[in-house]
Amino acid sequence: MSKSTIDHTPASALGLSSVLAVIAHPDDESFGLGAVISTLIESGVRVNVLCYTRGAASTLRGTSDDLATERTSELADAAKVLGIDHVELLDYPDGALGSLAHDELVEHARTTALTVSADVLLVFDEGGVTGHPDHVAATSAGVTAATALGLGALAWCLPVEVADTLRGQYGAAFVGRPPELLDVRLTVDRSLQRQAAACHPSQAVPDSPLWRRLELLGDDEWLRWLRRPDY
Numbered sequence: 001m002s003k004s005t006i007d008h009t010p011a012s013a014l015g016l017s018s019v020l021a022v023i024a025h026p027d028d029e030s031f032g033l034g035a036v037i038s039t040l041i042e043s044g045v046r047v048n049v050l051c052y053t054r055g056a057a058s059t060l061r062g063t064s065d066d067l068a069t070e071r072t073s074e075l076a077d078a079a080k081v082l083g084i085d086h087v088e089l090l091d092y093p094d095g096a097l098g099s100l101a102h103d104e105l106v107e108h109a110r111t112t113a114l115t116v117s118a119d120v121l122l123v124f125d126e127g128g129v130t131g132h133p134d135h136v137a138a139t140s141a142g143v144t145a146a147t148a149l150g151l152g153a154l155a156w157c158l159p160v161e162v163a164d165t166l167r168g169q170y171g172a173a174f175v176g177r178p179p180e181l182l183d184v185r186l187t188v189d190r191s192l193q194r195q196a197a198a199c200h201p202s203q204a205v206p207d208s209p210l211w212r213r214l215e216l217l218g219d220d221e222w223l224r225w226l227r228r229p230d231y
């Protein structure tokens with residue numbers, strides 16, 4: 001089965017009303033989830049974001065005196081562009097989420113999901129998509145919280161051929177999924193994602209694999225259920 005045989009799913013058919021995106025870094029909401037989030041919002045879904053770190057460990061633009069402050073403000077700008085209701089930004093150490101107590105991260109996701117009456121938690125795919133251990137930890141916390149609440153956990157994924165191409169070109173540990181593991185094919189318009197990405201000048205460097213990924217994905221985004229909702 002090729003991925004093109006999977007039907008497009010209208011965002012409205014997912015039956016969502018409130019989604020909590022659980023992410024590790026400022027820019028994950030745009031570079032990774034941006035087109036999914038803007039498409040959901042356009043279909044009438046409310047989207048909130050829980051972000052565990054302020055991204056202070058990035059060295060993409062060299063070192064900055066106060067990168068955390070800069071990235072906090074970039075995240076706020078991007079959230080406005082995408083139409084996100086509210087961003088709950090925590091201050092855990094960038095690059096070290098995997099070594100923190102899992103239960104503590106879960107508790108933040110659980111309480112925020114309750115506060116925003118989420119029906120689904122949106123996360124990066126298991127493996128973190130780019131292989132970043134912070135992404136893996138954020139996803140794991142989101143899935144455990146969804147399980148505790150009986151909610152769905154929907155993962156943003158790369159098709160295996162896209163991940164293979166990116167891995168070949170950039171050497172990063174991109175993780176992709178075969179067609180049989182992809183549950184949802186969402187047709188997206190990337191304009192707001194590109195505008196939101198531009199709100200992150202500290203990270204949106206010209207040679208980032210991001211641009212090649214957007215080109216390879218075209219108008220499609222792929223999701224899979226890590227946990228289907230109880231209802």
Ligand SMILES: [Zn+2]
Nearest residue numbers: 024025028132
């Ligand atoms: Zn990230």
